Amino acid sequence: FSSILVALHKKYCTRSFISMALSLRRTSNRAREFILTRTYSFDRLNRYLRQLVLFVYRFSALRLSSFCIHLLYFVSLAFLGSLAMVLLKPSDHSFSPSYVDMLFMSTSALTVSGLGTVETERLSSAQLAVLTLLMFVGGEVFVTLLGLLLRRTSENDKREASAVRVDAVSVELEAADPSRVVTIDSIEPADGSVAMAEEKDLRSSCIRWLRYIVSSYIATFHLFGTSLLLVYIYRVSHARDILRKKGINVFLFSLSTTVSSFANGGLIATNENMAAFNRDPTMLLLMIAQVLAGNLLFPLFLRLAIWTLKRITKREEFRHMLKSTSETRFSPLLPGKQTSYLSLTVVGLMTALLVMFCSMDWNGAVFDGLNSFEKIVAALFMAVNSRHAGENSIDPSLISPAVLVFIIVMM
Incomplete structure (x- = not known):
């Protein structure tokens, strides 16, 4: 009877161990699939963000003038800074500044003009950090x-191309004498082009x-x-x-x-x-x-x-x-x-x-x-x-x- 109990116990333990191992394997597979899926998603998102930044960079560098880039830079950052200042709560809970005040503070910090409509001590640490960031990106x-x-x-390339451009001239060519034809095996660049x-x-x-x-x-x-x-x-x-x-x-x-x-x-x-x-x-x-x-x-x-x-x-x-x-x-x-x-x-x-x-x-x-x-x-x-x-x-x-x-x- 005791041998039967021992055999049943071993059989039960073996089944429990096998089921536990299978459960752990399924959990491991699911975790691996989850990690791979998330990694692929993050990698794809990172790739999209890089492509977006590259597109904006190329578009701004090739299609917009310097004035438009500066104007877009300061206007967009001023409004983003004002929104961040409004969303963040001041340290003085009884103080509720208007959006115009926050827009003024954001613009003042970005343009490093040093003007303010609110007391800086009434701002929270997060709002002060936003002003600090705006002053940093707006500094000369x-x-x-x-x-x-x-x-x-591209401007340099165009300037150099225009500098070495030669005006077209009309030339009448005569039939070449075959005995005077010379074959050139290689052409070396002139000293001017190398320089x-x-x-x-x-x-x-x-x-x-x-x-x-x-x-x-x-x-x-x-x-x-x-x-x-x-x-x-x-x-x-x-x-x-x-x-x-x-x-x-x-x-x-x-x-x-x-x-x-x-x-x-x-x-x-x-x-x-x-x-x-x-x-x-x-x-x-x-x-x-x-x-x-x-x-x-x-x-x-x-x-x-x-x-x-x-x-x-x-x-x-x-x-x-x-x-x-x-x-x-x-x-x-x-x-x-x-x-x-x-x-x-x-x-x-x-x-x-x-x-x-x-x-x-x-x-x-x-x-x-x-x-x-x-x-x-x-x-x-x-x-x-x-x-x-x-x-x-x-x-x-x-x-x-x-x-x-x-x-x-x-x-």
């Missing part, structure tokens, strides 16, 4: 990079390297700017306490401030702009470097970067970019003499405003409570930002009328 350096990426090569092909390759290589340089330039200043601001805020309790009292995320503030300064957007997460940090000269100096690198001295820094790469790599492309700036058709890349004149003009105007600011308002209410070094840095911050960025470290209503007039002239 990023827009010039897009121009490089959308550079059309033209090499020049075209060199110009294309310069454009490609210029894209890499500008992209690295943008990434470097944003990465180091955000990191240095983060380190400073975490190490200085005064700046950290201001953000904690206002309920502003430290990383988001550092990133947004860096983007705003580099793009010369003028929108800061605090209602007082940078006046809340007028006793933090190190932070103001970091932002001054961002403002100069993103607009006023971008041609100088770009030329210095190319010159440094030429000295290190000894490549012909960098020498050609410095020598023949007009062939790249990249407006920020100016000849050496024009770059020097532009840089001297920027430094001269900033120095003039700094001297006038300190001489007129040194003992005034505008610098009340600041020591000498903080006054100089605050005045320098205003001198740099008055040209384009629109950020301020003091109360503008306390500035003397003569200095205000000079600021208006500089703007």
Whole structure:
């Protein structure tokens, strides 16, 4: 009887094991089919998206003018940004801004005009992130990079073809003498065509390297700017306490401030702009470097970067970019003499405003409570930002009328 029970138990266990194995195999097959189906669906969707992006790129690059591309770019992003601002809820639940206000804020951030109709502290972190993204894609350096990426090569080909075009002439041909017929086995290109092909390759290589340089330039200043601001805020309790009292995320503030300064957007997460940090000269100096690198001295820094790469790599492309700036058709890349004149003009105007600011308002209410070094840095911050960025470290209503007039002239 016990042997019968053992046999039945083994038989039952074997059947259970077999059924379990079959069930696991069916489940595995279904899972494999599901994964393959989803993978194929995602792959097909990815392929469709790539084709769509490629179609839009080719259509915009070949059929639309530069003006139409810029207009479509800014108008579409302004409306998309306003929709995102409306859908995202502000941090102040009692605050319900209208769509016109959000459209104005979106357009102001995208065009880096620095104007606002609502207090930035009443916006949520998500809305502030949208404004930061809009300032980034609307900054001058990023827009010039897009121009490089959308550079059309067909215009160069047409220009070169028209340059070597020969007008048709009528020639009467006589019957050839068979004894004078010469058979040519091979034809070698003329020296002119070889030189033209090499020049075209060199110009294309310069454009490609210029894209890499500008992209690295943008990434470097944003990465180091955000990191240095983060380190400073975490190490200085005064700046950290201001953000904690206002309920502003430290990383988001550092990133947004860096983007705003580099793009010369003028929108800061605090209602007082940078006046809340007028006793933090190190932070103001970091932002001054961002403002100069993103607009006023971008041609100088770009030329210095190319010159440094030429000295290190000894490549012909960098020498050609410095020598023949007009062939790249990249407006920020100016000849050496024009770059020097532009840089001297920027430094001269900033120095003039700094001297006038300190001489007129040194003992005034505008610098009340600041020591000498903080006054100089605050005045320098205003001198740099008055040209384009629109950020301020003091109360503008306390500035003397003569200095205000000079600021208006500089703007």
